[in-house]
Amino acid sequence: MSDTTSTTPAFDFHTREPFWQAEWKSRNSFSVPDVPPADRPKYYVLEMFPYPSGQLHVGHVRNYALGDVVARYKRAQGFSVLHPMGWDAFGLPAENAARERGVHPGKWTMENIATMRGTLQRLGFSLDWDREIATCQPEYYGQQQKLFLDMLAGGLVERRDSSVNWDPVDETVLANEQVVDGRGWRSGALIEKKTLSQWFLKISEFAEPLLASLKDLDRWPERVRTMQERWIGRSEGARVRFPLHNPPEGFDTDLDGIEVFTTRPDTLFGMSFVGIAADHPVALHVAKNNPEALAFIEECRRLGTSEEVIEAAEKRGFDTGLRVSNPLDPETSVPVWIANFVLMDYGTGAVFGCPCGDQRDLDFARKYGLPVPSVILPVGEDADSFEVGAKAVTGDATLYNSGFLDGLDTASAKKASIERLEGLGVGHSVVNWRLRDWGISRQRYWGCPIPVVHCPSCGAVPVPDDQLPVVLPEDVTFDRTGNPLDHHPTWKHVSCPNCGTAATRETDTFDTFVDSSWYFARFTSPHAANPTVPAAADGWLPVDQYIGGIEHAILHLLYARFFTRAMHETGHLGIDEPFAGLFTQGMVTHESYRDEKGWLYPEEVERRGEDVVRRDNGATVKVGRSEKMSKSKRNTVSPVAIIEKFGADTARWFVLSDSPPERDMEWTASGVAAAARFGQRVHRLVSSVAARDAVDAGHEAAGDDLRRVTHRTIAAVTEALEAFTPNVAVARLHELTSALADADRKNDTGLAAARREAATALTLLCAPMMPHLAEDLMALLEPEGALVVERAWPQAIPEWLAVQSVTIGVQVLGKLRGTIQMAPDAPKDEVLAAAKAEPNVARALEGKRLVKEIHVPNRIVNFVVAG
């Protein structure tokens, strides 16, 4: 190899990368047993599994490269590492493909999986492929059906009516995000609200523990915890019942009052109206014989879906003519309004309006000329002169004009008012949660069948264990609207497991968030006959490091946390929290290019000096800012093309360089080229060392400096990987490479041992990022030695971390005036003397009186002077 000319590429990734991949595979380098071995600590690294959309994109490459760095690093550190991969394989795009192109969702999905698996494997990730799972396979979803039935038996599931977005043209239910301006995204039809009987998981019963244990997730990003906290939405207050003064005829007895949730019971004396949601039972009752009320309600419903954002500021209402009395002040009564800003699905769907203490109530009162009684006095204001203006009172205040609450501060008044309400039997303190139960029924084909049979006499009957899994029928058609499961000729017709009479299967399938709520547990025993195997699941879980996009900060992570608890309750897991550490990585962005004809792909343009031009005709192209890659702007890069042109190691190295992983990173052609260049440079250098420097050379003093750099680099890279900053590790490896290049140029055999040591360290330290190159280099350095994947992480020797001399900055009044070289830990008086002797410092001190001398050993000297 020593006579290699500089024109041939040193590292032929086209052949070497597949070679090492095959080598790892044949040695089962990345497989681990279902039960973690007792002789080593376990480490479970997991990246969020992908939806098989068709092609891997560079965002995936970044996600999985990060995870692979962790996995390979931990493996080298002596951990037994579980690092599995699978597919979030159910979902709507497969059905859309079926409708648009006539391809069966299963076929479409499995083909996509094959393509994407191929790309992942070509990237050389250290995955245990024997554990691969696809959620669309009965082996997986059948176990999910068991989990569901156990939760049903355990009282964690409920069937109840719920309203959905119904597209009357496509005859399908739409998710909220599929409803655009009140119309179906595909059909354009006006969406209707339709009430269906649906299955719910009782996540709200877990609101308290889900909230409480957030504080223990100290290796989660603060903002994810905050988002979940707000989503769960605990709020303390009171429920208060307002008796109807003038109930209209025909009112049900349970409608003889209006129940309100409030966090401000202390402001009851400031009440000027009660607001109810458009869908509130009282509102609906009023609308029965009041066309105007009905018209207003219908308008509110429309606004609910379409112009919500535009009209957000506009408070509107309708006076029902009903009045309620104030329980704390029974002599008074206030009107009941239907108000568009009151939500039916929060609290009780009714509020009492205290305009002086709530901006919305104030806006509403001003608009409709309702009174604004002043009951909250801001600290420092005078009761006789204070008036509420355009802003409601918030912040520190005391109550006044409020009977027995007068003079109390907000907190005391809340307490006192609740006590009074409870004494009167008209209210009580409650904790209200924003989190609502999780509706999991979807009227779709491509999902996990809900394992229930509906019998006319027995009702909803669980499918018995010996009839599981309930498998999706293959022979379905998408040539008509609606759910194919529903119009399948035979599938849904079964006999009741209970009584044997003719019954029908549930044709709804699970929300695909269910599939991803427990896959991390299934990975620990992916082929077991039960959902989990306790020794495996409890041995490997929790996931030590979970890595994925911030877009899953709330739903997926919250559902997975809930599911883990539910699986604990039903005996499938022994833990409560699935993910001990969470890392959310940023997006990959790219410049966009366009000319007058439209957007251009990056490969259609090239840089010429300052300009970017079209490759085909040289015309100048307009360059847009770097933003999230999207097909519509054509600012995408294909991982497959990058691998073919530069190799997997280059792609991996590049996505780990420069940008810290939690931030967005910009994909640039020059950055990829630099990564490729670096890999080749390392290969040239290490080849040179391997060819020239004897394996058994002894260390000589000439190599001391290089040794120090080597060990400092080992320490620094280790620290950087521990801190999840591979970009910093990359920088340190550049430095080691430069130092080795300097030593390589010197024709000094005294450097031989130090060069070998540096080359070996460089190889091992690069390995988590560029594993194939590292194997090639190690094979050059030690042809008979072990593979890199079988080697331990290098250890920095403390002796060589010590520096020979330190550069100490010398400041005068905090301004740097010079630097001095000193032996490490030199005595203070020597350092100060040398500092004063530094010519530039001496000049700055001249004629000044020394007030104070600051000395931070090995770092800085600061002279404080006067005069």
Added chain:
RNA sequence: GCGAGCUUGGCGGAAUGGUAGACGCACGAGACUUAAAAUCUCGAGUCCGUAAGGACGUGCGGGUUCGAGUCCCGCAGCUCGCACCA
């Protein structure tokens, strides 16, 4: 509206309260080459100065400190999330 995060050279970024700008990109100069590519070396925050050196400098304004990119208070801009949550 509420909340979180971010703001450092031409660009991406580094920096336990202690020499700001490591490392990389782009750029410039040079070496090698008939030439180019590749490779290698050197340079570079801005301004003043031939230089030595000096002034300024981490979004803006204050503060704490011998010393602030870093800590505290206020403000602005950008990004993201939630959004009439009673």
